[in-house]
Amino acid sequence: MSERVEVTLSINGRDYPLRLEPRRTLLDAIRDECGLTGTHMGCEHGVCGACTVLLDGQPIRACLMFAVQAEGAAIRTIEGLAAGDALNPVQRAFIAHHGVQCGFCTPGFLMLATGVLARDPDISDDELREVLSSNLCRCTGYQNIVTAVRAALAELRGGAA
Amino acid sequence: MKPAPFAYHRPTTLDATLRLLAELAPQEGRVLAGGQSLAPMMAFRLARPAHLIDINAVAGLNGLAVRERGLRVGAGVRHAEFHRPVVDGPLGVMLASIVRHIAHYPIRMRGTFCGSLAHADPAAEWCVVAVTLDAELVAVGIKGERVIPAAGFFRGPMETTLEPDELLCEARLPLLPDDTRFGFAEFSRRAGDYAQAMALAVLHLEGTLITAARVGLGGVEAVPRRVAAAETILEGEVPGAEAFNAAAAAAAAAIEPLQDPQTDAQYRRELTHAMVYRALMRACPPPGAQR
Ligand SMILES: Cc1cc2nc3c(=O)[nH]c(=O)nc-3n(C[C@H](O)[C@H](O)[C@H](O)COP(=O)(O)OP(=O)(O)OC[C@H]3O[C@@H](n4cnc5c(N)ncnc54)[C@H](O)[C@@H]3O)c2cc1C
Ligand code: FES
Ligand code: FES
Numbered sequence A: 001m002s003e004r005v006e007v008t009l010s011i012n013g014r015d016y017p018l019r020l021e022p023r024r025t026l027l028d029a030i031r032d033e034c035g036l037t038g039t040h041m042g043c044e045h046g047v048c049g050a051c052t053v054l055l056d057g058q059p060i061r062a063c064l065m066f067a068v069q070a071e072g073a074a075i076r077t078i079e080g081l082a083a084g085d086a087l088n089p090v091q092r093a094f095i096a097h098h099g100v101q102c103g104f105c106t107p108g109f110l111m112l113a114t115g116v117l118a119r120d121p122d123i124s125d126d127e128l129r130e131v132l133s134s135n136l137c138r139c140t141g142y143q144n145i146v147t148a149v150r151a152a153l154a155e156l157r158g159g160a161a
Numbered sequence B: 001m002k003p004a005p006f007a008y009h010r011p012t013t014l015d016a017t018l019r020l021l022a023e024l025a026p027q028e029g030r031v032l033a034g035g036q037s038l039a040p041m042m043a044f045r046l047a048r049p050a051h052l053i054d055i056n057a058v059a060g061l062n063g064l065a066v067r068e069r070g071l072r073v074g075a076g077v078r079h080a081e082f083h084r085p086v087v088d089g090p091l092g093v094m095l096a097s098i099v100r101h102i103a104h105y106p107i108r109m110r111g112t113f114c115g116s117l118a119h120a121d122p123a124a125e126w127c128v129v130a131v132t133l134d135a136e137l138v139a140v141g142i143k144g145e146r147v148i149p150a151a152g153f154f155r156g157p158m159e160t161t162l163e164p165d166e167l168l169c170e171a172r173l174p175l176l177p178d179d180t181r182f183g184f185a186e187f188s189r190r191a192g193d194y195a196q197a198m199a200l201a202v203l204h205l206e207g208t209l210i211t212a213a214r215v216g217l218g219g220v221e222a223v224p225r226r227v228a229a230a231e232t233i234l235e236g237e238v239p240g241a242e243a244f245n246a247a248a249a250a251a252a253a254a255i256e257p258l259q260d261p262q263t264d265a266q267y268r269r270e271l272t273h274a275m276v277y278r279a280l281m282r283a284c285p286p287p288g289a290q291r
Helices: A026-033 A089-096 A106-119 A125-132 A143-160 B014-027 B038-043 B090-099 B105-110 B113-119 B125-132 B228-234 B241-254 B265-283
Strands: A005-011 A014-020 A052-055 A058-061 A074-076 B007-009 B029-032 B051-054 B064-067 B070-074 B136-141 B144-149 B154-156 B167-174 B181-187 B197-206 B209-218
Touching: A005 A026, A014 A026, A052 A106, A058 A106, A058 B105, A089 A106, A089 A143, A106 A125, A106 A143, A106 B105, A125 A143, B014 B029, B014 B051, B014 B136, B014 B167, B070 B113, B090 B125, B090 B181, B113 B125, B113 B167, B125 B167, B125 B197, B125 B209, B181 B265, B197 B265, B209 B228, B209 B241, B209 B265, B228 B241, B241 B265
Parallel strands: A005 A074, B007 B051, B029 B051
Antiparallel strands: A005 A014, A052 A058, A052 A074, B064 B070, B070 B167, B136 B144, B136 B167, B181 B197, B197 B209
16 A cells, blocks of 8 residues: 545535545545545446546546546536536436436436537537547447437527527 | 556656656656556556656646647647647648547547657557658657657557656657648547557649658557558559559558457458558549548
């Protein structure tokens, strides 16, 4: 075991002061140290995307970053998407278009889509499909996920116009 | 699937980074850039560094600018910055079209251009770009700086001529004249996977003839490289299916193919042929063709 270090993670607007080993990934810290288990753990080597969170607004793989590296960054997880009982547009679209089956991949897709739509509202449909290929879903066959994210994007554009 | 213990260092200046590297490289210290290759290797325990020197907080590494007819890409520049052209002209468009083949969007948010080169996967897109364009790679250590031509940088899979205590601090890519034509093609079974073969073709025409040709290959041999056998066939020829097929056949014959359970030598030669042909066709599509 290596020496523990002090780190404060800022997750969904709340500070979590932690003492942990540098080898703890951001994913481990979010789930085990902060108790936010909505972020899922799949492959732990960057392939599946179940662990996707937003780091200063950017969707990233939480399993490919060490928690010590995230000091000072604003982290957003699935627990921070809804405002009280009001779901965000991507969450609502996943329900309306049946983008969820077993739900294992869902937090990762919601964070991915939320991050990409906020960063790049002008994204083309081809690019959107390419982005959604980042994460693995073993249930839905992707079609309803694509439909849901397109619907959320349309709502976002409609609202902005 | 958990990394082995290590000590973490987060320098904020280049000087401090180089001093840490000089001290810790002999004690299994390593640079941590985007972490998109190193973190998985540590999770699998294929890498067990005792020290990680994180360069993400180092000031001055994020440069991405044109100087002396070259694009300079600093060690902090991430893949995602190339999603839109970073320079006017063919080079910016080329990099923007190639970056989409690298891993996935969230991985491109973190992974760096220079980290790809230092990691030296035989199928890394940026490595193919670097050798095809004859990029210059700038290595720094406490003893000073040296400029390594891309053709002398890659030594084997995940092996380069960087010293363990050197930082790859910048890659310099030559700008391309406005009339440069290029085409890129790669084959992989799933979007975002490392490719089983890829080719980049860069052509100059005068009148109706090809006057200069570069053909680079990745994912087919232990190191990415230009294939002279294909390039010489193209020079002086009229672009089109006949010349492109001959060049593709020459490239496929010239390689010493990597072999893996998915791809035997013969299949890799056939993929090489197909990728070189497609890259050339994309560089110079026949009149009226879609793409
Ligand atoms: C699921 C998945 C799919 C991927 N698919 C592709 C793909 O299709 N094509 C592709 O090209 N890549 C792919 N990658 C890898 C990705 O592009 C990495 O970002 C890249 O290989 C390494 O860059 P990095 O900045 O993340 O480096 P790190 O992971 O931080 O480091 C990699 C290695 O390089 C060394 N290093 C890094 N930067 C420097 C430097 N400046 N000076 C000296 N040494 C340095 C490190 O010490 C380490 O040994 C994939 C990764 C994943 C997880
Ligand atoms: S758990 Fe992070 S990508 Fe699979
Ligand atoms: S809904 Fe089951 S993995 Fe996607």
